[in-house]
Amino acid sequence: MRIALLLLALASATRWPSVSVQMVTYKRPKLLLEALNQVALQNYKGDIDVVIIDDSPESMEEEIEPLRGRGSIKDVRYIYLLERMSIGAKRNLATRSTDAEVLVIWDDDDVFTRDRIRKQVVHLLGSEDVNCSGIEVSSFYSVPTKELTVRPSGLEPLVFENTLCFTRSWWEGNGYGFGEAWEVSGQGEGTLEPWWTQVQPLLGKEEPFLYIYLPSSASGGSAVNKDRRPPPQPALATLVAALQSGRFPDEVTSPHISGVLKGARDELEELLDSDGLMQISRVAATEPFETPVRRYPPAAPAAVAEAYPERSDPQLRAEPSVAAHVWRRLSSCDLSSAGWLLSSSPPCRLKEDFISEDEASSLLLGLRPDALAGMARRERGGVESRAEQKLRQRVAAAVGVEERLLEPTRFVRYSRKGQAFEPHVDWIVDSADPQLAELGQRVATALIFLTDLPEGRGLGSMRCKGGTGVGGETDFPALGFAVTPKKGTVLLWPNVGADGTPLPEMIHEAMPMLQDGIEKIALNVWIRDRPLPRDMTILENLLQS
Structure with missing residues (x-):
């Protein structure tokens, strides 16, 4: 049934499942607006609504109103809370506040490719074994230090909660929910829940993702080995290709997104000379783009x-x-x-x-x-x-x-x-x-x-x-x-x-x-x-x- 739904979706834009982007935020108004502008640039062909749960000291209702109907966003539901609430509780409230068929977690400081939603929906619906999709985290970018960290190859795929995409029927049918906050567990609220073992990674060689560390982030800054001459690996090849080819939202010129993308490019330019870039481009069995290219002597x-x-x-x-x-x-x-x-x-x-x-x-x-x-x-x-x-x-x-x-x-x-x-x-x-x-x-x-x-x-x-x-x-x-x-x-x-x-x-x-x-x-x-x-x-x- 799911395969049939995917084929039908690919054949007709009107049959792509409806998607709700779930955002929780606290005292980061500029980042929230940047994130919404990113969602508006998504090339997904189905309906997208955004649910925002905000427990900041001041409401942003007036600033968000103009974004309703912009680009790919069909509607925005802004829920302002008068009292503080944990991240997990806010996520649970967001999932209950939409009727969309597919739910996508999107934190306000994230920078995703413009085809993130489309890629994850295809991953989600393309196999009966995938009920919850998460994007592999293969690289980290620190805003304070402007450093790009490459996660060593050969490790088990690492997935964080802010990249999840799952069907409503799976989530509600099993009575799942987000648990305690990272501040308590130190591991991320999702990783302590039994359902976390069902998360299937969309590998970095298919969908690049930069995990961003900010001083105001609730989590992040995980210690990883940093290699100034990272070995060629498919995930890094895909990241380089995406940064070069415009898959990331360069149109959003506000400070956070433009700063992250410029910093990541600067770091890669330092890490990889021309020969290194060409070596990386030949790592994967297929090139890091969809256009068929045949290489020969x-x-x-x-x-x-x-x-x-x-x-x-x-x-x-x-x-x-x-x-x-x-x-x-x-x-x-x-x-x-x-x-x-x-x-x-x-x-x-x-x-x-x-x-x-x-x-x-x-x-x-x-x-x-x-x-x-x-x-x-x-x-x-x-x-x-x-x-x-x-x-x-x-x-x-x-x-x-x-x-x-x-x-x-x-x-x-x-x-x-x-x-x-x-x-x-x-x-x-x-x-x-x-x-x-x-x-x-x-x-x-x-x-x-x-x-x-x-x-x-x-x-x-x-x-x-x-x-x-x-x-x-x-x-x-x-x-x-x-x-x-x-x-x-x-x-x-x-x-x-x-x-x-x-x-x-x-x-x-x-x-x-x-x-x-x-x-x-x-x-x-x-x-x-x-x-x-x-x-x-x-x-x-x-x-x-």
């Missing part, structure tokens, strides 16, 4: 360089200041807007959910009916739409350049068996090309996928024996990976080095489609090393020359 660098002897021509070199800026931007460990680092040198990035499904649909709807008919090359899709303009602004922000350096968008479509795009580089290879003198060199590329290909099939199928998938991957033979298109994902890579010299190793290809009836549509945006003409007619004529 890369082509010999010398062979790739020989294919483009003209790279040493000084006339092909891009403006060094622009090239260096883009290279630094794509290499930055703190680049949360540009996604996960697939390759450290050259820095090639993958960012999921760069555009939403609705934005992808708008981009496709804006095309002329004949614009994509049989097209298997980079073509214009008609007059640039507002959706394209917004996309260009987002690309410019991710790479850190003025929008005037971006070429107009180019759509590409593959829908027939055998359609492909041969191995090529995006930088201008001919010094006599009129574009080079008039428009400059292409310093970087953004490739945005507008459609999905069946996941998990066809990865590197033309390069790996026995591949039987649908094809259509974007393959980088000199870097040793191939990416299967996933709607909304963007690939970002430099076409020249930090000194402006063209990079033969950025050779790539669209692998042949292996079946008819499956459609791959993507959008290219190229970044030049100088501002382009504002007159679109002049610009298009130069691009077609």
